[in-house]
Amino acid sequence: MSQDLIEEIRRTFDELSKAIQKTVEDVVRTTTSTVRKITVEQGINIKEQGDDAIIEIDMPGLEPGDISLFVSKEGDYVKAEGARGERKYSKKVFLPFKIEPSTVKASYKNGVLTLTAKKSKPQEIQIKVE
Template sequence: MFRGLELPKDLVRERKLPDGGTVREMGPFVYGYSFSMGPDGKPIVREFGNVKPSLKGGPFGTAKPSLDVKEEREPLVDAMVQSDTVKVVAELPGVEKSDIALECDGRNLVLKVDTDKRRYYKSLELPVEVDPDTSKASYKNGVLELVLTRKSPGNKPKQIRID
């Protein structure tokens, strides 16, 4: 089943046993999903982890199931739209606050962690436009919480005076 699966170098480790033998250890491999209902009543399924099911090209144009394994793990992230804010919650166990890098351009949020022991990466399209300058973030016990202020739904038309 796993023949032909290429693993990133950081996920395969070798260690010597006292009797002179060698053991290959692989991992960690993380895959999961969260399920919730959207405001329109439709189900929302979000995947997270560093293993993604995919289809690779086989002979004669056929596709065969495979697994894509990445060095960085995609954290579980949830975005909740509230009346005047968007609350984003991300699970980032095993890192320090100073290891987390956040970028937001108003519509997209990028979360990165790159340490010797852990790597996380998530690019999230926000459900509404926000003002990154007024955002607040906190990190405690492996949980990152962001509160982003929503931009007004639309700019009101302004009259232009003719000189």
């Protein structure tokens, strides 16, 4: 075999390898997003309105002071817990997108805990190529 043919085969395999890796990454990313969207439990509603996210969690029979709310630092989930008498709630909601934790506002009305927040925008970091 000539050196040119060997080099051409090597380049073809490299390109094929990169294409397969990209396809696998795309499938994993899409599957993860789809699974998160599908597995949202009953009593939870997640909406996107432009740059905002609205998360509604049914927690009837409580008062605002009965509820503890937590947001992950990464902004990929929220957790709401509450108890009053026999009523106990503990809901961890994984979001199909990330939110800015510092922008979360919460209100409770008619048994529904409503959170509003700004969705995170992906950040890019430039990498120096050597």
